[in-house]
Amino acid sequence: xxxxxxxxxxxxxxxxxxxxxxxxxxxxxxxxxxxxxxxxxxxxxxxxxxxxxxxxxxxxxxxxxxxxxxxxxxxxxxxxxxxxxxxxxxxxxxxxxxxxxxxxxxxxxxxx
Amino acid sequence: xxxxxxxxxxxxxxxxxxxxxxxxxxxxxxxxxxxxxxxxxxxxxxxxxxxxxxxxxxxxxxxxxxxxxxxxxxxxxxxxxxxxxxxxxxxxxxxxxxxxxxxxxxxxxxxx
Numbered sequence: 001x002x003x004x005x006x007x008x009x010x011x012x013x014x015x016x017x018x019x020x021x022x023x024x025x026x027x028x029x030x031x032x033x034x035x036x037x038x039x040x041x042x043x044x045x046x047x048x049x050x051x052x053x054x055x056x057x058x059x060x061x062x063x064x065x066x067x068x069x070x071x072x073x074x075x076x077x078x079x080x081x082x083x084x085x086x087x088x089x090x091x092x093x094x095x096x097x098x099x100x101x102x103x104x105x106x107x108x109x110x111x112x
Numbered sequence: 113x114x115x116x117x118x119x120x121x122x123x124x125x126x127x128x129x130x131x132x133x134x135x136x137x138x139x140x141x142x143x144x145x146x147x148x149x150x151x152x153x154x155x156x157x158x159x160x161x162x163x164x165x166x167x168x169x170x171x172x173x174x175x176x177x178x179x180x181x182x183x184x185x186x187x188x189x190x191x192x193x194x195x196x197x198x199x200x201x202x203x204x205x206x207x208x209x210x211x212x213x214x215x216x217x218x219x220x221x222x223x224x
Contacts, residue, residue, distance in 0.1 A: 035214075040120065040216055041216060042200065042214045042215055042216035042217060043156075043200070043214040044214075045211075045212075090155055090156075099144055099146075099161075099204050099210055099212070100146065100158045100161060101156075101158070101202075101212065102158075103155035103156050103157070104155060105154070105155055106154075106155050
């Protein structure tokens, strides 16, 4: 059974803290993605990676960075969390030749 | 104009009826089209994909694509209360590599 896992389901952090969100997939997928989902705005792409150590900015990269040191792991970093980064964060992956994306369970982040 | 537009709903149908969900997209170069279902508090999961004009059927679900009119729809026959969810339309465009744009989703309620 294919699986994308995320390190936390719920996370509460304070303004200014550095936040790490981890995502691991066991499907040997080349591509990995980080989205945030907010009511009425749908899924918005923050960053994606198509290979180890490669990263590309999505539509809303400001305030975020990513790291992909191993094929199965893609980390999202909030350098200095702010209240407007309170959101649901979803990780996804897919294989180059197959564009279906498989999603992790999501991390609901609250920044106080 | 949003790149992928969906009516946010909620769309309410009685059990056993046909639910019709619609999506329009702006990029004529769009290559492939997906419908994801997202239950409340869960992550999206793929239910249908379609690449060519016409209809594609899978059980109770039918995806319809009209590239000339730039719309894609999802029909759910014999709707069940378990179909109550948010349905996300996603469109892949060629932008360097493939880029997936998600609509904000349509909430569907199936009344027993």
